Amino acid sequence: MRKLALSDEILLSVEKPARYIGGEVNMRVKDPKNVDIRFCMCFPDIYEIGMSHLGIQILYDILNRREDTYCERVYSPWVDLDKLMREKKIPLFALESQDPIKNFDFLGITLQYEMCYTNILQVLELSHIPIYAKDRGENDPIVIGGGPCSYNPEPIADFFDFFYIGEGETAYNELLDIYKACKNAGKSRREYLERVAQMEGMYVPAFYDVDYNEDGTVKGFDKNYDGAPDRVMKQVEMNLSEAYYPTKPLVPFIKATQDRVVLEIQRGCIRGCRFCQAGMIYRPTRERDPEYLKKCAYEMLKSTGHEEISLSSLSSSDYSQLQELVYFLIDEFGSKGVNISLPSLRIDAFSLDVMGKVQDIRKSSLTFAPEAGSQRLRDVINKGLTEEAILSGAAQAFESGWNRVKLYFMMGLPTETEEDIEGIAILSDKIAREYYEIPKDQRQGKVSIVSSTSFFVPKPFTPFQWSRMDTPEEYLDKQRYLRSKINEQLNKKSIKFNWHEAELSELEGVLARGDRRLSKVIYDAYMAGCLYDSWSEHFDYDKWLKAFEENGISIAFYNSRERSEDEVFPWDIIDAGVSKSFLLREYRRAKNATETPNCRELCVGCGAKKFAGGVCFEDKNLLAKASGELKGQEVSYEG
Amino acid sequence: MKVRLKFQKYGAMKFIGHLDVMRYFQKAFRRAGYDSEYTKGFNPHQIMSFAAPLGVGLTSDAEYVDIGLISCEEPEIMIRKINEVMTEGFYVTGFHILSEPAENEKKITAMSLVSSADYLVSLKDGYLLDNLSDGMEPLDDGYPSGSESDGMTSIEKFREAFRSFYAKNDITILKRTKKSEMSVNIKPMITLVSFDEIEYKENLRDGVLYLSKPVDGSYNLETESKADVYENAIKVYMRLDTGSAANLKPELVMEAFCNEMSIPYNPYAWQVHRLEIYTRDETSGNLISLDRLER
Numbered sequence: 056m057r058k059l060a061l062s063d064e065i066l067l068s069v070e071k072p073a074r075y076i077g078g079e080v081n082m083r084v085k086d087p088k089n090v091d092i093r094f095c096m097c098f099p100d101i102y103e104i105g106m107s108h109l110g111i112q113i114l115y116d117i118l119n120r121r122e123d124t125y126c127e128r129v130y131s132p133w134v135d136l137d138k139l140m141r142e143k144k145i146p147l148f149a150l151e152s153q154d155p156i157k158n159f160d161f162l163g164i165t166l167q168y169e170m171c172y173t174n175i176l177q178v179l180e181l182s183h184i185p186i187y188a189k190d191r192g193e194n195d196p197i198v199i200g201g202g203p204c205s206y207n208p209e210p211i212a213d214f215f216d217f218f219y220i221g222e223g224e225t226a227y228n229e230l231l232d233i234y235k236a237c238k239n240a241g242k243s244r245r246e247y248l249e250r251v252a253q254m255e256g257m258y259v260p261a262f263y264d265v266d267y268n269e270d271g272t273v274k275g276f277d278k279n280y281d282g283a284p285d286r287v288m289k290q291v292e293m294n295l296s297e298a299y300y301p302t303k304p305l306v307p308f309i310k311a312t313q314d315r316v317v318l319e320i321q322r323g324c325i326r327g328c329r330f331c332q333a334g335m336i337y338r339p340t341r342e343r344d345p346e347y348l349k350k351c352a353y354e355m356l357k358s359t360g361h362e363e364i365s366l367s368s369l370s371s372s373d374y375s376q377l378q379e380l381v382y383f384l385i386d387e388f389g390s391k392g393v394n395i396s397l398p399s400l401r402i403d404a405f406s407l408d409v410m411g412k413v414q415d416i417r418k419s420s421l422t423f424a425p426e427a428g429s430q431r432l433r434d435v436i437n438k439g440l441t442e443e444a445i446l447s448g449a450a451q452a453f454e455s456g457w458n459r460v461k462l463y464f465m466m467g468l469p470t471e472t473e474e475d476i477e478g479i480a481i482l483s484d485k486i487a488r489e490y491y492e493i494p495k496d497q498r499q500g501k502v503s504i505v506s507s508t509s510f511f512v513p514k515p516f517t518p519f520q521w522s523r524m525d526t527p528e529e530y531l532d533k534q535r536y537l538r539s540k541i542n543e544q545l546n547k548k549s550i551k552f553n554w555h556e557a558e559l560s561e562l563e564g565v566l567a568r569g570d571r572r573l574s575k576v577i578y579d580a581y582m583a584g585c586l587y588d589s590w591s592e593h594f595d596y597d598k599w600l601k602a603f604e605e606n607g608i609s610i611a612f613y614n615s616r617e618r619s620e621d622e623v624f625p626w627d628i629i630d631a632g633v634s635k636s637f638l639l640r641e642y643r644r645a646k647n648a649t650e651t652p653n654c655r656e657l658c659v660g661c662g663a664k665k666f667a668g669g670v671c672f673e674d675k676n677l678l679a680k681a682s683g684e685l686k687g688q689e690v691s692y693e694g
Numbered sequence: 695m696k697v698r699l700k701f702q703k704y705g706a707m708k709f710i711g712h713l714d715v716m717r718y719f720q721k722a723f724r725r726a727g728y729d730s731e732y733t734k735g736f737n738p739h740q741i742m743s744f745a746a747p748l749g750v751g752l753t754s755d756a757e758y759v760d761i762g763l764i765s766c767e768e769p770e771i772m773i774r775k776i777n778e779v780m781t782e783g784f785y786v787t788g789f790h791i792l793s794e795p796a797e798n799e800k801k802i803t804a805m806s807l808v809s810s811a812d813y814l815v816s817l818k819d820g821y822l823l824d825n826l827s828d829g830m831e832p833l834d835d836g837y838p839s840g841s842e843s844d845g846m847t848s849i850e851k852f853r854e855a856f857r858s859f860y861a862k863n864d865i866t867i868l869k870r871t872k873k874s875e876m877s878v879n880i881k882p883m884i885t886l887v888s889f890d891e892i893e894y895k896e897n898l899r900d901g902v903l904y905l906s907k908p909v910d911g912s913y914n915l916e917t918e919s920k921a922d923v924y925e926n927a928i929k930v931y932m933r934l935d936t937g938s939a940a941n942l943k944p945e946l947v948m949e950a951f952c953n954e955m956s957i958p959y960n961p962y963a964w965q966v967h968r969l970e971i972y973t974r975d976e977t978s979g980n981l982i983s984l985d986r987l988e989r
Binding site for chain 2: 056057059063064066067068072073076077078079080082306308309310356357358359360361362391392
């Protein structure tokens, strides 16, 4: 029988002990004595969130296919267990073997959002691994970072031995082969990292020194090891239809955020919204073969017993085989009680038909993400969604029986004016009015509109990476202004208004576009007790402010400054495929509220073509078909 | 058709709460390839009912779940296929098809039938019970020594103390509910006490097992008990009233025992393991374990 790392007494005194016992359905069981490499994969947040992440399931599967490797998992202990582990000096352990992580060869940490940075330090400290990479010895695990935040790894560079930039499918096997060879040859940690640095996609921060200008901006990166590359090229898996896909994903005992089969239908997005980092760093858009996906769906439902399947992608409507795939899933599994969920779907006749078939209309709500309240501002961000499309989509949905609509907006977008903010209130009201166009006897009660606003955070590798970000005070003024405008609307009682916390967004902004000097601030904030910052009940703004102050680091320098066009960014060391000149072109077009066609309409030379595949090389017939849908609109692009 | 499954829950799975066990079995049936009956309506869910939800931290040799299936196979094959998709800590040991209620008969759930259950309560290693009046505090490491003071081992002392506790006519405790507190005499709700496995099993053989017979077409795997065994060997078998009419938790008995002995009650010190669940036959008044009950 499996031994547990924690005693009954501890497990019975913490919330949800199932977070810490492992043993889930489809957990891989290996004898650690029979493997050469022990790898621990970490999602630095609570179990229920981490277990819902597809990327870890993919890597878990890839690494465990190797007979010489045992890949296990760890998540952040919740604050109750955190306290007990410190008191009793219990080292953090992996769920599978329940062995201490400090004895592993690798600790791989996925970086999905900036607000998890203090949780990374928690995992390291509770594991009894030195927090700073420079303090680690030959027997400490090699700490790897990966995921979207590794595209600007600088704020956390001091805590990692190296970062894997890009998609995990391509290079993990080579990383482990080299490790094994180094280990067998008795090579040192340093020698292994030198070999790693020479692989494409690997960034070893210790091999670079950063110079700063007098004004505090980055002057440049100086290599202190000649074998390290000048720039690190992101890794892209170009063959998604034969790529690994975890057909036996783990099924947690407790309800995770994603309690369903997740089918990734494509990677990347053709749209090019200018605020969206995912839309830029996952270029080029690559589709998976629908036949492959059907096979995966069947196997995954069988191996998990899940009652729901969800299609995952940044913009499902752009998947060229969507109708075929969705109708297949409904026909094949609908009768067996399997629910099908389709996030990120454009509202049109097809999606309403599908949703009518798979969901209870009375309970579900429709979601639109106009992101901005006015057409002008939607053009600035290149959202490509018109008011007519939103209103006609809503009208169709109302006629089909829906009466609840969720709207997502951002405030603080570049060039935003009071008119744009008022536009959020007006658009919400117009949608409500659309509902009352339906004859009274055909309505399903009252309409409910929920308008949520988040504060715009400029991200690296987006056209808005040069932008100034609003301060919390400016945000709050805007939020109050919008509140007052919503109250002026005819249907104000049908409109519910939600907003995000401004301080959290401010910190996210600093960490997103920060540099190496922030490592100390993060360290100090963590030492002062900051943890689970993305959980509003745990976020302690004052402690963060104090950490910035004590280190003489100004938040305004990172957030409240329009960056000059020729500024060197901390993340310039990374080559994400999209070129800086393309992003700058896009930024200029944004300021002129000029839209840019999507990848299927016209290639605008973003730089991702060098990966030699995906949408950049799609069948020209498809391209013609796509542009045919534009109904004679002229597609042009001038840089 | 409705079927009843008997299963063991042990090891790390004792930390999985009842609602999660339900979700687990829903998914397990789908993995095993058995189509279950669904409730009608827009939010269909499987027709499934558990006899007596087990608390977090408890293990069991006899959990029962009734489920509606569209079709099924031979009991032996069903058990094998379901066990193939189980994780360590869940093990199906019994299966039978339930008799359909007659037309004018009310549908009954397993839960409404439960009247008694057998438990084994063991002192976990690492908790001291050497000198009863000294209390029971966790040891830093190691086990309580079997040292003999007053010429008695700790096992003997425990048995003697528990016997004298059980010999009382009135064991009154304060039962706390969300709304109120009331004093209850739990003595009549304890119907069997034994300290020895052989004695307990003989009692079963000559008692409830003798008075009932297996259901036709049912299948039961011969399995070892999954109760954790502790070196200190301090343990007690008990039969307690369980169910909607009268319900006594073994934890409450141990708390009452500790209070009686003036020992601070430490809920973590005791491992509770369920051995069997019974219903009382309306006509004969005999106890019948749920795997021997046709409906």
